[in-house]
Amino acid sequence: MATCFRLPMASTAPCSSSSSSPLKHRSFNIRCAANFHTSTNIPMPPINPNDPFLSKLASVAANNPDALFSRSQNSEVPPYLDIYDSPKLMATPAQVERSVSYNEHRPDTPPPDLPSLLLHGRIVYIGMPLVSAVTELVVAELMYLQWMDPKEPIYLYINSTGTTRDDGETVGMESEGFAIYDALMQLKNEIHTVAVGAAIGQACLLLAAGTKGKRFMMPHSKAMIQQPRAPSSGLMQASDVFIRAKEVLINRETLVKLLAKHTENSEETVANAMRRPYYMDAARAKEFGVIDKILWRGQENIMADVMAAEEWDKNAGIRVADDF
Known part of the structure; x- marks a missing residue:
């Protein structure tokens, strides 16, 4: 960069003998360039304040220009990176990941x-x-x-066979539902x-455990x-089978008590x-007390207008011969 200032300094130099050798001209130009750097402010282009690399470079040029112009030509360090203690040219992957947001309109x-x-x-x-993974x-x-918000309601949708599969095979412990x-x-x-x-077994308990008046069921x-x-x-030995059977009986008693509590039925029922x-x-x-309402638009009003089968038979004069 020193060569870019030679022509202006040579044209404005106060004295220069035409009989001087080229070596004297060169040494004079270098001395004049050094005096120019130390005595004159270097005009700087506008710097983007958000660019840390250029901001640091501009501050070094303003405070210590010799650090920029007195450069080693054979240095293994990339240009101007040695003025940084720990250069960072880009954000870390974690910073890039946190800065990305999802927008369904511009995915x-x-x-x-x-x-x-x-x-x-x-x-x-x-x-x-x-x-266990579902739990x-x-x-x-x-x-x-x-x-997130202890006052807003939580909506729990259930379509589960509980701790068993649809064929009755056990897939999870009862403690998962509890x-x-x-x-x-x-x-x-x-x-x-x-x-x-479907809400079967332990899943039916979760359905009945909702807030009173806020337990629903689809019509089908x-x-x-x-x-x-x-x-x-x-191939368990008899004592281990007895221990498991005892645990199943304890779980059954617990399940009966909880269902009786939430359905408002007796434990015997x-x-x-x-x-x-x-x-x-x-x-x-709904009749048993597992749910409070059926989610079918207008169904409750329609069912309220329909008489029971016994009442219909009585008004029609039909007498039931044998109860079965």
Whole structure:
């Protein structure tokens, strides 16, 4: 950069003998350039304040120009990077990741998963049997929603066969359902439960555990209560089988007490209903106390205008010969 100032300094130099050798001209120009750098402010172009590299370069040029012009030509350091103690030319990957936001109208990043989108609407969806992975996710979502806002309601949609599969095979421990139930009981929020599809076993308990008056069921959903099942004993010895059977009986007593509490039935009534798998459609589930309302537009008004079958037969003059 020193050569760019030679021509102006040579034309404005106060004295220069034509008989001097080229070597004297060169040494004179270097001395004049050094005096020029130390005595004259170098005009600087406008600097972007958001560019840390150029800002640092401008401050060095203003305070110590020799650091810029007295450069080593054979240095292995890239130009002007040695003035930084720890140069950073770009953001770290973590900073870049945090600066990216998702916009569905201008998708620069992959969209979030559906459970995350539902969680944004304060909706928790249980669509699988209650295994440990499902329990972990549901309990974490419930705690997160309470932390976000302890006053807004949480909507729990249920389509689950509980701790068993549809064929009755055990897939999870009864403690998985009790874990979600205990988490629901600890929340300060209102819990609106909605059955879509099926709510069987422990899932039926979660349906009934919603806030009173806020428990719903789709018109063609099914609810079912049943006794807890013991997992396959395999080649266990007799004492281990007895221990498991005892634990199943304890879980059954706990399930009966909780269902009786939330359905407002006696424990004897619930225990008798659970002797065999007890299926309930939406109307029977409402009658049993599992839910409060059926989510069918206008259905309740229509059903209120329809007489019961016995009343219809009585008004029509039909007498039932044999009760069966």
